[in-house]
Amino acid sequence: MANFVAQWAEGDTLTIYVEYGTQGAAGFEFGQTSTTLNGDPLQAFTTDTVLNFKLVASQRSFTVTSGNNQTGTVGSALATTIEVTILDDYGNPATGLAITSSGDGSATALAATDTNGKSTTTWTLGTTAGAQTLTLTTTSYGTATVNATAIPDAVSAAKSTVEAITPVVADNAAVSTITITAKDQYENVVAGKAVTVAATGSSNTLSSPANTDASGVSTATLKSSVAEIKTVSATIDGVQITDTAEVVFNPGPAARVGVTPGTATIASDTKGSVELTATIYDAFDNVVTTDDSTAVTFTLTDGAYTSLSNTTDANTLDVTVTDGVAKATVYTVAGQVPTPPASDGVNVTAGALTT
DSSP states (O other), X not given: OEEEEEEOOXXXXXXXXXXXXXXXXXXXXXXXXXXXEOSSSXXXXXEXXXXXXXXXXXXXXXXXXESTTEEEETTSBOSSOEEEEEEOTTSOBOOSOOOEEEESSEEOOOOOOOTTSEEEEOEEOOSSOEEEEEEEEETTTEXXXXXXXEEOOSOOTTTOEEEEXXXXXXXXXXXXXXXXXXXXTTOOBOOSOOEEEEEOSSSEEEOOOOOOXXXXXXXXXXXXXSOSEXXXXXXXXXXXXXXXXXXXXXXXXXXXXXXXXXXXXXXXTTTOEEEEEEEEEOTTSOBOTTOOOOEEEEEOSOOSSEESOSSSOOSEEEEEOBTTEEEEEEEEOSSOOOSSOSEEEEEOOOOOOOO
16 A cells, blocks of 8 residues: 655645556546645545656636726726636636626626636726726636726716805905816816816906816916906816806995085975985995995085975085995075076085095
């Protein structure tokens, strides 16, 4: 009786190939038959016949032979079909093996391995940009991993955004920072795209935004000397973005007061009146609509035939502005104006603004 003892590191696979000997002895055959030893690191085989053993490494493999490490667009099928090849311990094609898939996106069903040990699938990437993997699994041969890089889809008009800081002062110095973010239909940010911005209204100064950065973001600034609500819009890579941003430009501090009308002719002897409007303006002639506190004093310098009250003789009247505007009415009083003229002329001028 002859003994054969094989020893190897735990977990290794050892193939015993019977090179020649007595066919059928102890269950071994020579030629294309082998026994793979797994499990305990020490096993012994006993036979009544002297056998000559040749020890060879297993050639079993499950590999991706085509289509690995591609780059494609999110949500789209990769250009090259994924192909895997399975070989048995002797390096021969392993046929008829079922393969399943799991991972990012989706893959078409794989047929059982053919006579060449091959099977193929078309991989449609998931919708998140970045590294993606597809894991293929089959019984007894483990897994094979396919890697790919998913890049964002085209800029989406509906998903991209425009934001702006508001309010700001319309002093031609303060700026609103506009932030434009490029996104695809799956809300992945899109880098490296050209951006343009526009704003409604007048007397605007817009800076030129750079291409979107790695975060899909580009910024611009807007300043103006006209107080109004302005709407900011943007295009990214030639796509008009649906989203817009409103920027409120408020007037600056009070700088002067204006009175209208400048000249009026009204009938005398309590038969005529004229309304005067005092308006508070900033340095850029915007009405200071945010002013509800400035007191305006209306004064008649020649009140012989006029009054700032229709019930008493009043040469002065204090009025607090509302939304930057104060009003007063000049009335004619009883008594005939010497003729000519048969009316009372009123000339209006604005004094200096004091705060």
